[in-house]
Amino acid sequence: MLLSLDxxxxxxxxxxxxxxxxxxxxxxxLSLETRVVMPSITMPNWTSHLxxxxxxxxxxxxxxxxxxxxxxxALETDEDGYYPSVFKVLKDNIQGMKTAFYxxxxxxxxxxxxxxxxxINLLPGDSYAANFDKAFAFIKENRNNPTLSxxxxxxxxxxxxxxxxMSPEYIKSIEETDVEIGKFLDKMKAEGLFEDxxxxxxxxxxxxxxxxxxxxxDEMLVPWGITGPGIKAQAAMQEPNNTxxxxxxxxxxxxxxxxxxWTGEVPESLFE
Numbered sequence: 001m002l003l004s005l006d007x008x009x010x011x012x013x014x015x016x017x018x019x020x021x022x023x024x025x026x027x028x029x030l031s032l033e034t035r036v037v038m039p040s041i042t043m044p045n046w047t048s049h050l051x052x053x054x055x056x057x058x059x060x061x062x063x064x065x066x067x068x069x070x071x072x073x074a075l076e077t078d079e080d081g082y083y084p085s086v087f088k089v090l091k092d093n094i095q096g097m098k099t100a101f102y103x104x105x106x107x108x109x110x111x112x113x114x115x116x117x118x119x120i121n122l123l124p125g126d127s128y129a130a131n132f133d134k135a136f137a138f139i140k141e142n143r144n145n146p147t148l149s150x151x152x153x154x155x156x157x158x159x160x161x162x163x164x165x166m167s168p169e170y171i172k173s174i175e176e177t178d179v180e181i182g183k184f185l186d187k188m189k190a191e192g193l194f195e196d197x198x199x200x201x202x203x204x205x206x207x208x209x210x211x212x213x214x215x216x217x218d219e220m221l222v223p224w225g226i227t228g229p230g231i232k233a234q235a236a237m238q239e240p241n242n243t244x245x246x247x248x249x250x251x252x253x254x255x256x257x258x259x260x261x262w263t264g265e266v267p268e269s270l271f272e
Contacts, residue, residue, distance in 0.1 A: 030235070031236070049243045
């Protein structure tokens with residue numbers, strides 16, 4: 001389960017009152033020094049999370065990328081022109097694998113071949129709470145299958161752009177999402193789905209003043225966390241980490257070898 005909030009800076013993560021996220025990550029390993037790929041903007045970094053590679057390989061260098069509009073061709077593509085994502089690799093290698101993609105920024109799905117996604121749901125505007133309900137229903141329905149669910153909200157990033165990073169409105173947006181995550185986790189526990197699930201807490205970049213995209217520490221360093229079976233509890237990550245590692249770790253947890261074109265690594269310090 002990939003709990004994915006856009007634009008969460010380390011300072012914002014520390015300042016916000018997020019008891020549900022804190023309790024979750026206390027059961028696993030947390031990094032507050034994970035580096036994002038350049039440029040420190042949305043689509044290149046989420047694509048890096050989900051393809052185990054940086055923009056120099058997957059070719060998603062800006063937020064306007066689509067299958068027919070790009071500056072740099074991907075190093076490798078499937079028959080439809082898409083760089084291999086974690087969804088494709090899992091679908092190709094695990095019988096009965098189920099995948100889902102929940103989001104509220106339309107462009108976000110452009111780099112991924114939809115035929116490797118079993119459920120897709122786009123919510124309009126700042127709406128995001130309903131996607132937690134849909135994700136829970138999907139996981140419950142497929143409880144006897146291996147699943148990977150990506151749930152994303154852009155409203156935290158939009159609060160930073162509208163009101164300034166570290167503004168009261170920005171901090172509130174993080175706290176509001178924590179409430180929905182708490183409800184989701186409670187339902188997972190009540191249904192007996194929590195203990196066998198690995199949860200990732202992910203973001204794509206931080207921010208400074210009203211924006212991001214440069215190489216300051218506030219933009220380039222972000223929180224990153226994982227919890228679940230076999231993950232060290234109450235631990236601080238000891239190795240360098242980057243957004244490209246996320247997909248590699250997911251494949252490792254499912255026992256699947258990563259494509260040769262990927263560059264992500266699996267930090268050994270995460271595991272008991």
